[in-house]
Amino acid sequence: MEVTLMDTQKQATMELSTKENELAEKLFNAYQSHNALKESDYKGVVTDEDAAYRVQKRLTELKNEEVGGYKVSLTSKQTQDMFDSDSPLYGAQVKSHFVQSPVTLHRAQLMEPLAEVEMLFTAKEDLSSKDSLEDLLRKTKVAPAVEVPDSRFSDWxxxxxxxxxxxDAAVGGYVVYGQEVDANRLFDSVDALAKVKCQLFHDGKKLKDGASSEVLGNPLNSLQWLVKKLEDQGQPLRAGQRVSSGTFLLPESLTDGEWKATFDQGLGAVFLNVSKD
Incomplete structure (x- = not known):
């Protein structure tokens, strides 16, 4: 079988260096032990996107659990500026870390978590880079979500x-999601997904308002970006996988107590309790 230059180059981008493999193992150890790493100890190990995604892929393999879906990060100009980026990024999430509301997370399950309010999509069939936004609306279910970003690095x-x-798998922690419904049943057009508003509460006190338009203008744009990115990397988004598509608001520190996110447009609500025990 003929091996093309492109095949050779693609294979080269997938092969981990010794230091990259060591970082993946350290991240996995921190994932298991909750003993945080210091970024300064790994200076120069990942200096480009290919290297970073190679480490993430190895970290995901080490978890030895089915990938339940993905989270998309840096979906607003503000968060991209904070991390010196001009595009989103993604993280693979294991199946057990997508949990249905209402749920209690224990402090021992977490490291330095945040709370983000998001729209979650579930693929009803395999998704393709050729899918239009209208196709994606038809091929998915949608649900309200609170994503809990959490890093294996301290002071992150x-x-x-x-x-x-x-x-670090896009600092993936948990994704708590509410009731799932067919996206095209809840929303009669692509544009309607850009008009969802949310409110985030902690122990009954409203902290913030947010809007779906913060997510690349429309959460379906985020989903479409991810589908194309994954396909480019040879790992298409499959039926049954979930996608937390990006935050409606700047994150809050996830402290102990009762958290609630409410959404308009019939999307519903998410309930999350964080217990110190």
Missing amino acids: FPSLSKYMVMA
Whole structure:
């Protein structure tokens, strides 16, 4: 079988260096032990996107669990500026870290978590880079979500470098999601998904308002970006996988207590309790 230059180059981008493999193993150890790493100890290990995603892929393999879906980060100009980026990035999320509302997360399950309010999509069939936004609306279910970003690095927000965020599975923690419904049943057009508003509460006190238009103008744009990115990397988004598509608001520190996110347009609400025990 003929091996093209492109095949050779693609293979080269997938092969981990010794230092990249060591970083993936350290991240996995921190994922298991909750003993945080210091980014300064790994300076120069991942200096570009290919290296960062290689480390993430190895970290995902080490978790030895089915990938339940993905989270998309840096979907607003403000968050891209914070991490010196001009595009989104993604992280693979294991199946057990997508959990349905209402749920209690224990402090021992977390490291330095944040709370973000998002729209979650679930693929009803395999998705393709050729899918239009209208196709994606038809091929997905949608649900309200609170994503809980959490890093294996100490003092990570907002100082962790973009490539380390990528390597650390886009600082994936948990995704708590509400009731799923067919997206085209809840929304009669693509544009309607850009008009969802949310409110985030902690122990009954409203902290912030947010809007779906913060997510690349429309959360479906985020989903479409991810589908194309994954396909480019040879790992298409499959039926049943979920996507937390990007935050409606700047994150809050996830402290102990009762959290609630409410959404208009019939999307519903998400309930999350964080317990110190």
